[in-house]
Each structure stands twice: as C-alpha cells, then as structure tokens.
Amino acid sequence: MSFAPDKDPNNAGGAIELMIVPRSVDLGDFSVRRALPHGRRRMVGPFIFFDHFGPAEFRSGQGIDVRPHPHIGLATVTFLFDGEIMHRDSLGTAVPIRPGAVNWMTAGRGIVHSERTAPERRTAGALLHGLQCWVALPAASEETEPSFKHLDSAELPLVADKGRSVRVVAGSILGARSPIATLWDTLFADTTLAAGASIPFDASTEERALYIVSGAIDIAGDQFAAGQLLIFRPDDAITITALSDAHVILLGGATMDGPRHIWWNFVSSRQERIAQAKADWKAGRFDTVPGDASEFIPLPE
Numbered sequence: 001m002s003f004a005p006d007k008d009p010n011n012a013g014g015a016i017e018l019m020i021v022p023r024s025v026d027l028g029d030f031s032v033r034r035a036l037p038h039g040r041r042r043m044v045g046p047f048i049f050f051d052h053f054g055p056a057e058f059r060s061g062q063g064i065d066v067r068p069h070p071h072i073g074l075a076t077v078t079f080l081f082d083g084e085i086m087h088r089d090s091l092g093t094a095v096p097i098r099p100g101a102v103n104w105m106t107a108g109r110g111i112v113h114s115e116r117t118a119p120e121r122r123t124a125g126a127l128l129h130g131l132q133c134w135v136a137l138p139a140a141s142e143e144t145e146p147s148f149k150h151l152d153s154a155e156l157p158l159v160a161d162k163g164r165s166v167r168v169v170a171g172s173i174l175g176a177r178s179p180i181a182t183l184w185d186t187l188f189a190d191t192t193l194a195a196g197a198s199i200p201f202d203a204s205t206e207e208r209a210l211y212i213v214s215g216a217i218d219i220a221g222d223q224f225a226a227g228q229l230l231i232f233r234p235d236d237a238i239t240i241t242a243l244s245d246a247h248v249i250l251l252g253g254a255t256m257d258g259p260r261h262i263w264w265n266f267v268s269s270r271q272e273r274i275a276q277a278k279a280d281w282k283a284g285r286f287d288t289v290p291g292d293a294s295e296f297i298p299l300p301e
Helices: 271-282
Strands: 016-020 023-026 031-036 047-058 065-071 074-082 085-089 094-097 102-106 111-116 126-136 147-151 158-161 164-170 186-193 198-201 207-214 216-219 222-225 229-232 238-242 246-253 261-263 266-268
Touching (some): 047 246, 164 198, 186 198, 261 271, 266 271
Antiparallel strands (some): 023 031, 074 102, 074 126, 085 094, 164 186, 216 222, 216 238
C-alpha cells in the first residue's frame, strides 16, 4: 500500500521527530486511516501497524465480515470506541469486543482468526469505531505458542483526575499498570482530556508517539489536530495540553531488537519465515477457526 507524502513536522520546541498524516482508505461502508508502517518510520517501539477505522454507521443488515486469515510473529491489539466485533480464532476463542475492552491476540508461530458483526447486531444497524494495532514480538519469542487475552473495560486501570481520563491498556503511566502481560516493553493508553487539561508523557518510555483521535492539542506552543500521529524525540520532556476536548492515544515502548519484515498479515525478523508462512497458508496447513471454517481469505497473489 502506498502512503501520502509526509508534511513537514511542526517544530514544537524540537520535541517532534516526525508527524505522520495517515492515508485514508475508503472500504465502502467505512474508512481506515493507516499511520504505521510508514515510508519514513516502520515502528514506534514494538508497534509496526496502526489503523484507525470509522466512525462508521452500518444500515440494517450490514456489518463487517473479515473472513478467517492467518498471522505469525506479532500480537494484534483491537480496541473499540464504539460498536462491537465478534472475534473467533483457531484456539477456539469466541468473544465479542466492546468499547473500552481489549483483545490481545498473540500469534507467535501461527494463529487464524475472523472478525465479524454478529447477526443480532445487524438487525437494526450498528456503529463501529476503533483501532487495530500490531506489535512485533521479540526475535526470541516469534515462535511462541499462540494465545489470546480479553479484558473488559472494568479490568483495565483508569486514572481520572484533573480533567483527564486515562485507561491503561498496556504498560504503565501515571502510576497505574495494565494487567496485560507483554513480551516487550510496551505502552498503550487511551486518553481523554477536557479543554485546558494536560498530561505529561514520561521520557522513560524509549520510543513515544501520540495519535489524535479527535479534538486539538498544544505541545510547547505548537498546535495539532485530529488524524495526526506525532512521533517524539527520545529523552525530551513532553506535556500535552488540550485546546478543546480531546481524545488521544499514547503509545510506544522500547526500541525493537532489530528490524522486522512485514508481508500481508505476517511479521518476522527472517524473510525465510515469512516465505514459509505463505506456503503454509496456501497449502492449508494452518489451523481452522471453530464456528467459522467455511471460508477464508486467500493468499494475495
């Protein structure tokens, strides 16, 4: 997939290394804005893929139907702001994800999953808005056993004070730590700020970025609007102040232990491993998804 050319980043006191304006792709009933991977920045910490989809409103009888497809060498992170998606995978998992909850699916040596709108949600039409991210796994853990973790919103720490609300999905911030166990130092925090509220972004996180879901923010006197991914320089002190009511995602983590290759739904530190995954999917050697085994997404040619 091609990407829109980068705009020059605002100076923001030299704190911003790169500003990415994601390319918007129309998928018919909803749009997807892809910020990572990017031509000038492949990863931020372990985050190698960052999609913002919706908001979309489906008419009666409509919904999403992402047929079974494989992953290796990564963990998928699905986080919704509105709507519901039914997740099924080759481990036998069948669970709906709803706003504020998280699905953390570690593919490891290989997993297959589908994402659909459940039949009962199609009857009157439905809204859908959220994020899907991929995090790369440490090279030594790329072939780990696949696993799935779902946490409801009430199970994730919430820091609410001073006009800000911070739900800690992964890692730690403002003294709160998520119960999600990650294989690499990772930060993901869903944050809302009332107009005038601010939040520091701790420089102890080696690689840091901020995605603006809605609203407008100020950093060191420079202003930024919704739909931008800001990647910060390491070690700089950062304070984010909301110019209006704002919704942002704080993300990042430690620098990965080497580059990663990405092809379709496969991520690996080794090109030959991706070639093997391609051959395995084409030959039908991946596991199937119980309850959703009648169709699949073919290997792209």
